[in-house]
Amino acid sequence: MIDGFKKENMTNSIKFKIMKTKITLLIALMFGLNVGFAQSNEECMTKLSLMTESAKAKNYEAAYQPFMDLRKDCPKYNKAIYVYGEKILNHYIDKSSGAEKVAYINDLIKMFDERMANFASESPAGEYLTEQCQLKYDNKAALGLSDQDLYNCFDAAYNTDKENFKNAKSLYVYFKLMVSLYDSGNKTAQNLFDKYDDVSEKIEAETAYNSKKLNELITKEDAGTALTKKEGKYKKYYGQMIEAFEKVQDGVDADLGDRANCENLIPLYKKDYEANKNNAVWLQRAMNKLYSKGCKDDPMFVTIVKQKNTLQPDASTAYYLYVITGEQKYLDQTMDLETDPFKKAKLYYRAALDFKNSGSYGKARQYFQEALSLNPSNKKPYEHIARMYAASANSCGDDNFNKRAVFWLAAIEADKSGNSSLASSYRAKAPTKSEIFTKGNAGQSIRIGCWIGRSVTVPNL
Template sequence: MKTKITLLLAALFIGLNIGFAQQDEECMTKLSIFHEYVKAKNYDAAYEPWMAVRNKCPQFNNAIYVDGEKILTDKIEKATGADKATYLNDLIKLWTERGVHFPSKTPKGEYGAKACQLMYDNREVLNKTNEELYACFDAVYQADKATFTNPQSLYTYFSLMVDLFDAGKKPAEDLFNKYDDIVEKVEEEVKNYSESLNTLIEKEEAGTALTNKESQYKAYYESYLAAYDQISAGIDEKMGTRANCDILIPLYQKNFEENKGNAVWLQRAAGKMSEKECTDDPLFFKLVNAYHDLSPSAKSAYYLGILKDKEGKSNEAITFYKQAISLETDNFKKANLNNKIALKLKAKGSYSQARTFFREALRLNPSNGRPHLSIAAMYAASANDCGDTNFNKRAVYWLAAREAQKAARVDSKLSGAAAQSVASYEAKAPSKADIFTCGCSGQVIKIGCWIGDSVTVPKI
C-alpha cells in the first residue's frame, strides 16, 4: 500500500511541478488522499485530511493551497450566516499562509486583490464598510501594483472611491487622481495584451495558420482585452458627470500655482480638461503651455494641437499633432495618438487626412479594429459625393461593409458592432435586382473623390 501511495505522490509532484519541503510520511499519505478526493470533487471528504496536512506541514506542498482554495470555496457556497463568514475568513487566511510559505507562487497584488474582492462580494456577511474595503484594495495596490491586474478588482477599487466621494468621505482631487491612476493602469494592461495579440494577428493576416497553442493564447488575450474594454466603459460610466467643467476648472485653478512645476499634475489636469471638453476655458491654455514648457512631450504637443484647432488654425494643429507622434517612442501609445487625431479630423469632415492617421494606427496596433469601423463610417458618409451614378454611389456601401468586416476579423470584441455595421451598409448597397438590371455582375467599380478605391459588384 505504501508503495502505491509513494508512486502516486511522485506522479502528483511531477504533475504539479513541486518539490518536497520536508519528508513526512503522514503528510505525504494524507496529501495523496485529499488530492484524490479533490480531483473527484468530493470536497467534504477532502476537508479533514487537508486540514491535517495544512496544520502540520504548511510548507510541504503548494497543493495544500491550490486544493485548499477549491475545498473552502465549496464550503462557502454551501454555508450560510456565521458558518459562511468563518469559511470566508479562512480562505483569506489560506491565501496569507500561501504567501508566507510559497511567496514566489503568490504574487501580492494578485492574491491581495482576490482577498479584497472576496470581502467586497461578501461585504454584508463579513460586515465590511466601504472605508474598510477601499483601504484593503488601496494597501494591496500600493504594495504591488504590477500584479494587481484583475479587471473586476480594478473596477471595484475605483467604484469604492466614487462611493466614498459621493458620501463626502473623499475629496474631488483624490477621486480625479485615482481615476487617472486606474485608467493609466488599465491602458498599461491593454498595451501588454495588445502587443502579444498583435504578433498573432500579423501572422494570420500574412496567411499563416496559428498553431493550437497560439490559438489558445489568442483566445486568452482577446478575453482579457474584452474584459478591460468592459471595465473601461464601466469606470467612465461610474465617474459620470462628477468630473465636469464646473468642478474641474475651480479645482485646477485653486491648485495651479502649487503644481505648476509638477509635470504629472499638469499633464493629468490638461488631459482631464481635454477629455471633458473644457478646452475653451483659458485655464486649459495655461495648463498646456506650462506643461509643454516644463516637459515637452508627445502629450503636450498633442494638447497644443488641440489649442490650435480651437483657434481655427488647422494646419498648425496638424503640425503639432505630427510632432506629438514623432515624440512618442512607444508604438502602442503612438497608435492611440494616431487614432485620437484621426477622430478629431473625422469629426471635422477631413476624411482623407483622418484615414491616413487611422491606417497608421492600424499599422501600429493591428488588433484594435475600431479604426476600421471609423474608416467604414467615413466611406458611408461620403456615398453621395463619391459616385457618378446612383448605382455607383450606393456601391460605396459595399466598400464600407468590406472595411467593417475587417474590424471583426482582427478584433473579436467588436464582432457584434461590426456585424451591425455590415448589415446596415449592405442594406443600403444595390440589391440583386439592381445588379440584374444594370447587367454589371462581377464588374469592378472605381470609387472617386477622396476615397480613391474600387469595389467589385457581387456576382448573381
C-alpha cells in the same frame, strides 16, 4: 609506572566506548529522523493525492479533510494545496449561510495569507491581497463591511504591489468605492480625480502589455506562419484581456461622469495651479482631464499645456499644442517625439477621431490606418472607417446603384472590426440581387469617387 600505564589505557578505552556510544546514538537518531521525514513525506503525498483526485471529481466533501490536514502538517509541500483549497472553500462558501458561511469566508482569507507565506515567489502580493479584498467585497453584507473598510483593503493591495494588481474587475470595484466615498463626502474631488488617473494609467499599462503580446502573434500570422495550439490559446486570452480592460475603462469613465465636468475641474485646477505648476505629473493629468472632458477651449487648458511644454515637452504636449493652434507642425512633432508603438497608435487614433468629428474623413482614414499599422490588435479604426464610408454613400456615387455600392465597402471594413451585426446592416442597404441582375455588372469592379477613392467588386449572382 605499569599501573599508571594500565590506568591510562583503561581511561582511553572508556572514552572510546563513550564516543562509540554517542556516535551510535547519533546514527540511530539520524536514521530515526530520516524514517520520520520519509513517513511524513509519504503521508503528505498520500493526502495530496486524496485531495486532488477528489477535487478534480468535484467531490469537495471528500477533499476537505485531506486539504485541512495538508494545511496543518505539510503547508510547504505543494502549491496544489492552495490551488485546490480555493475551490474547496469556495464550494463550502456557496452552500453555507449565516455564521457558518462567514467562517468559511474568513478561512479562505486566511488561506490566501498562508499561500503568500509558503509560496511567496508564486503568489504575488498584489494578486492575492486583491483576491482577499474581492472576496470581502462580494460578501460585504455577510461580513458587515463598510465602503471605507473595503476601499482601505483595495488601496492597501494597490499600494503594496501595484504591478501585480491586475484583476480588471477589482480595478473597477476599487474606483467604484472611491466614487461612493466621494459622493458621501468622505473623499475630496482631488482624491477622486487622482484615483481616476491611477486606475486609468494602470488600465492603459495592462492594455499595452496584452496588446504587445497579441500584436506579436498577429504579425506572425500575417507573415504566413501558423500559430501553435498554445499560441492560439494565448491569442484568444490576450484579446479577452484587452476587451476586459476596455470595458473597465468605459465603466470607470461612466462612474466619473459629470463629477468631472468643466464646471468642477476648472475652478479646482485654478486653485491648485500655483502649488503644482512645477509638478509634471500633476500638469499632465490636469491637461489630459480637461481635454477628455471637452474643456480644451478654456484658457486654463492653454495655461497648463504651455507650462507643461516649458517644463517637460513631449509628444502629449505637442499634441495639445496642435489642438490649441490647429497647426500641422505640432501634430507632425507629436508623431516624431513618440517612440513607443502603443502610445503612438493611441495618438494617431485620437487625432483620427478629431478629424472624423470635424468631417475630414480622408485625413481621418489616413490616421486610423496609421494607428492600425502600429497596433493591429485594436480593431476600432476599422469600424470608424466603415461608418465614414456609410455616412458618405449619398455623396460618393454618380447614380443610385453606385451610391449604394458604397455599403459593400462599409461592410468589408465592419467585418474587419469584428462587428458582424453592423456589417450585415450595411449589406442589407447595398444593391439587391435583382438590381445587380438588372444592371448586368455582377463580378465587375466599381470605382467609388470623392474622398473614398476605392474600388469594390459587385457580388456574383
